Amino acid sequence: MATIRKRTLPSGKIVWLAGYVDGGGKRRFRQFPTRKEADGFLLQARTQVAAGVHTPDSVSPTVAEAAELWLKRCERDKLERTTVxxxxGHLTHHIGPQLGAVKLSRLTVPLINEFADNLLTAGRSRVLVSRVMVSLSSIVTEAxxxxxxxxxxxxxxKPIRRSSREDARPDMPTREELKTIIDATPGQWRPLILTAIFTGLRGSELRGLLWDDVDLRKGVLHVRRRADRFNAFGPPKSKAGTRDIPLPPTLLxxxxxxxxxxxxxxxxxxxPTVAGTVQxxxxxxxxxFWPLQEAAGITVPGKDGKPEAKFSLHALRxxxxxxxxxxxxSPxxxxxxxxxxxxxxxxxxxxYLFEARDDEAALLAGVEKGLL
Structure with a gap:
């Protein structure tokens, strides 16, 4: 049976005490500053109890406590150190400061939307906020x-959508800049830079590449592993990351x-390094990569006004x-x-690159010719 009664605290403050029976038959209480809030809570609690989806505050962990349980499971499941x-980092810098003390039972949709909005307002990128929201969802799923x-x-x-005003085009060298980079690359680094340009491997895949993965007779490079930031070997980022890439003649x-x-x-x-270890x-x-760009004049103004390298290694991908x-x-x-x-x-x-194919004008001209 659900009840609401007015209560005066020793401090003289008046609150409204809502009482109800949870799904396990135990009597539960929760106080509110107004009767309207107490009524709203009881309506929601009774609906959740009837549906078998109610969690009382007293047994609900905080977001921070649930996050630690989730991280322990990630470590137990042997996720890569970089991933954990x-x-x-999501918990320490983003989730914890705003939601760490909130009980999971009080983690409402409006509160979650407010959390995401606050991150965006604080200047966090939409990509980062999306990743943080995925982590938050994983915390609750584990709970x-x-x-x-x-x-x-x-x-x-509400999902985090990319703003139409944000430039989604990745930063990359032009053909002329690529030629300049290739010409400026010193001999011992030339094989690595050429492989990055003509195979599109991620930096971690380049660092974890073994000679056993390179078929020099058939001219095929097999992507089977990568090296993380701690130089530990692991599988590619996803199942699709395991792939075979043909080698053009010069690279071969x-x-x-x-x-x-x-x-x-x-x-x-x-x-490898000179000692044969992971680079x-x-x-x-x-x-x-940075010195050769600076030597070749492929630079942008740095924070101190001095020129610095224009591109990251990932730009070659x-x-x-x-x-x-x-x-x-084809796509x-x-x-x-x-x-x-x-x-x-x-x-x-x-x-946008598929849309800007050089043969597009010829294709459109063909359509016109067929009609006219």
Whole structure:
């Protein structure tokens, strides 16, 4: 039986005490500053109890407590260290400060939407906010699995959509800049830069590439692993990341020559350090890619006004996709070569390049000719 009664606290403050019976038959109480709020809560609680989806405040953990349970499961399931660190960063810098003390039972859709809006207002990118929301949803899902909450309201919150004003086009070198980069690359780094440009491998895939993955006889590169920021080997980012990429003639000749000069090591890496160990991502940037751009004049003004390298190593991956699209490869083929999980991801990244194909004018002229 649900009840509401007026109560005067020792401090003299007046509150309204709502009482009800939960799904387990136990009497529960919760106080509110106004009768209207108490009425609203009881209406919601009775509906949830009847549907078997009610979680009392007294047994509900906070978002921060539920997050720790989720992170422990991520570690138990042996997720990569970088992934767990990223999740913990979401909790420490974004979720915790605003929602950490909130009980899961009080994590309502309006509160979640307000949380996302606050992040956007604070200048966080829509991509980052989307990732944080995925982490928050995973926290609640794990709590559901443990029976600590009955509903995941994060799934009902409004999705984070890309603003039409945001430039979705990835930053990448032009053909002229690519030629300049290739000409400026010193000999020992040339095989790595050429491989990045002509295969579209991610930086982690380049660093984890083994000679066993490169078929120099057939001219095919097999992507089977990557090296994370801690230089530990792991599978590609997704199932689609496992792929085969044909090697163009010049790159094939370059890799054959590089295999003879490549530092030997127990791991059999294609692009190792001098000692034969895994090359660090920062090492590639600081010792190779950034200096060669600065030497070639491919720079932008830095924070201190001094010129600095214009592109990240990942920009070469985008450039590879642009080169393939320019040669007329189909969107599905581009998806396969890039290791994208879906064709939608390919179009989100490079749709404008397909629209700007050089043969578009000829195709349109053909349509016109057929009519006129």
């Amino acid at each position: 660190l990223q999740y913990r 559901q699995r443990r029976g600590l909450v009955t509903a995941n309201n994060v799934r009902s919150a 000749i370059t890799l054959k020559a590089w295999k003879l000069a490549c530092p030997n090591g127990p791991l059999g890496l294609v692009f 660090g991502h920062a090492n590639i940037l600081h010792r190779c 985008h450039a590879a996709a642009a080169l393939w699209i320019g040669q007329g490869l 599905k083929r581009i998806q396969t070569l890039m290791g994208h999980a879906s064709i939608a991801q390919t179009f989100d990244q490079y749709g």
